Amino acid sequence: MEPSKPTRKAPLDWYWTMGWLVALLAVCVLPLLVTNPYYLDVLIRIAFNGLAAVGLNLLLGYAGQISLGHAGFVGLGAYGVGIATATYGCDPFLALIVTVIICFCLGWLVAKPVLRLKGHYLAMATLGLGLVVSIMLNAEEAWTGGPDGMVTSELSVFGFAARGETAWFRISWILLLFVLVLTRNLIRSPAGRALRMIEKAEVAAQVSGIDTMTAKVRVFAISAALAGLSGCLSAYYSGFITPNMANIFHSVELITIVVIGGAGSVMGPVLGAIVVTVLPQALADLEGYEVMVFGAMLIAVLLFAPHGIASLFSSRRGKRL
């Protein structure tokens, strides 16, 4: 996390670059080795959850602002592309880009009044936001198909259709890896330091010349856009969307991912997404008891690694991944 020195690169930087390249290689090679589409499906869902969680981590883990309604933006993203393509026949790729921009703008508009609140009040306000979206998606049957959900079209980019698990695995993970690089750069830049200072000492940030309100609003908008992107992609991938993706349980799941993985670490949301996506599947054999075991494991993580799984990998001097 330290700014790069002209003379020698910090070892952590080197590990990170190597790890990233290995991951990129794995994304290219893995579909050749893993032929079972079920495993690929799980990996794709990890990437989708990861994308939304990376955005939420910027807001919650770095800037220290909670949102209990981020699944609302996932839902808006999903229904945005769903309605635009299936109902109005728009170009899927264009619809995706416009929807993400709309999520960004909505996040911006909503953040301005809401981020004046702090702590529990902010939690309640964002909870309300998520509920509004969830209720709207359920109620506006003419647009959304109501609780039954709606069928979406498939994603095609300049005539190339994204079809099958292999293609989606590559799309989702390359996007996630790309977003991770941007996040890491941002966090180490002046803007990122400003966010981290806002979390720990907002007044000190202000007297240092940081416009804390603008920074918070921006990071909220970015996290809304990433949640929207995650929603758009899962809508195209699964071909069928329901209002459940916008409900409170999904919002809580996103927060769980960030906290379990490690709030305020770049890799945390990915580790969290792996655990929270894989564990319920892996425990499915326990027939009904899997929720209990899952809950117990989450408590264990919080007891023994209160800063999340990523903190277990941090170096002796306490720097995070």
Added chain:
Amino acid sequence: MSFLTVENVGIRFGGLVALADVSLDVTQGEVYSIIGPNGAGKTTLFNIISGLYRPTSGHVRLDGEQITGLAPVKLAKAGLRRTFQNLQLCPSMTVIENVMVGAHLSLPHGFVQGALRFASLRRAEQSTCHRCEELLDFVGITRVDHSRLAGQLPYGAMRRLEIARALAGNPRLLLLDEPAAGLNNSETVEMAELIRKIARSATTIVLVEHDMGLVMKVSDRIMVLNYGRTLAIGTPTEIQNEPHVIAAYLGEEDPQ
């Protein structure tokens, strides 16, 4: 020509008058101390000057310009920096990163520039990093500590780190809120030297402090506050011999 002027400033919180009709003027390059018993309104006055509170009455001017009630961000742009009595650091950032936060305004701080790591940003970061390392040397934090997390520093070093962060903004006016609070004797002596060193670099300093030894050693002029009112203004020797001040601190002598 006075650099910082406070004119008849008053502030009340509900029915409580925290400051009444306080005036002071600080000349450029001066070390001006505000002292007084607990609850006299020293920190309140600081919070008014640094834009955290808006005074109920009166004005504050910096270099002739009206700054009353301006937001802290605007004041930072005008060249005012401050430290805090209760430390305001980010313990999960490294020491050098904490100092670089102080240079926020002189760096390109856009989100897009940051995420894409523009070459211009990398260059600016590098030179700022060098300058901040020199500032840490200046306040006396050793090089091995620069890449440690701020939360791992000893308490006295955290106090100096806050000053380094304030200096990173190249302040014209530096407000130090109890920089020696919690320091032991030798650390307090070092702090006094540091304050004199900063003053020599032509930065105007306003200081709130309880440690009288330090105040008398570093100040050019001193203002004594008591119950939100000005009790006396003068040089350290004048203040030490001022009967009102002695009365406020030690209690009045029995008229018998």
